Amino acid sequence: MASVQKLMTLFSKYGIDEKQRHEMIFAWTSGRTESAKDLHTLEIDDLIEKLESDFRYRTNVDAYTELEKKQKRSIVLTIATRTKIHDPSDWSKFNNFMLKSSVEKKALKDYELDELDDLIKQFRGLEANFKKSAKTAGTKAYFNSKGLPQINPN
Numbered sequence: 001m002a003s004v005q006k007l008m009t010l011f012s013k014y015g016i017d018e019k020q021r022h023e024m025i026f027a028w029t030s031g032r033t034e035s036a037k038d039l040h041t042l043e044i045d046d047l048i049e050k051l052e053s054d055f056r057y058r059t060n061v062d063a064y065t066e067l068e069k070k071q072k073r074s075i076v077l078t079i080a081t082r083t084k085i086h087d088p089s090d091w092s093k094f095n096n097f098m099l100k101s102s103v104e105k106k107a108l109k110d111y112e113l114d115e116l117d118d119l120i121k122q123f124r125g126l127e128a129n130f131k132k133s134a135k136t137a138g139t140k141a142y143f144n145s146k147g148l149p150q151i152n153p154n
Contacts, residue, residue, distance in 0.1 A: 003044070004036050004037060004039070004044060006044075006048060007036055007039075007044055007047060007048055007051075008036060010048060010051045010052070011051075014051060014055055021036070022034040022035075024047075025039065025047075028043065028046075028047055029043060065113055068113060069111075069112075069113055069116060072113070072116040072117070072119075072120060073108055073109075073111075073116065075120050075123075076108060076116070076119055076120060076123050077094075077108075079120075079123040079124065079126070079127050080094055080097075080123060082127060082130075083123075083126055083127050083130040084130075084144045085097050085126070094108075095107065102119060102122065103115070103118045103119050103122050104118075104119070130144075130145075
């Protein structure tokens with residue numbers, strides 16, 4: 001048996017303001033009341049269960065989205081490492097690249113899920129150009145692919 005206090009705590013926890021709370025209670029009781037104090041015990045129990053299940057669903061969706069973002073960021077970082085844009089011991093070169101040359105010109109952590117697809121496409125293009133350039137002797141990509149230090153042009 002739940003209490004009105006627990007219901008009010010859930011409303012607060014989930015960011016439901018007073019107007020929304022009254023509308024929700026009004027809809028839940030089919031127009032009988034707008035006040036949580038006038039709810040029957042069974043109505044309170046059912047409403048609490050509904051709020052908690054909705055919150056769990058939103059949390060799971062957010063967790064799935066974060067996992068997918070993490071996987072896509074990993075793809076970007078892997079390609080960046082292969083093309084020598086990213087050095088795992090020094091992030092400054094990669095961060096500067098992201099802010100100046102990436103598709104959205106922002107830090108990797110600030111990319112949304114749909115924007116990461118465009119970023120991956122950009123990095124795959126960079127990798128293709130890197131591989132093509134690595135076949136030509138004397139290019140920066142050639143020296144990087146062979147593990148040789150860059151020759152000073154002077």
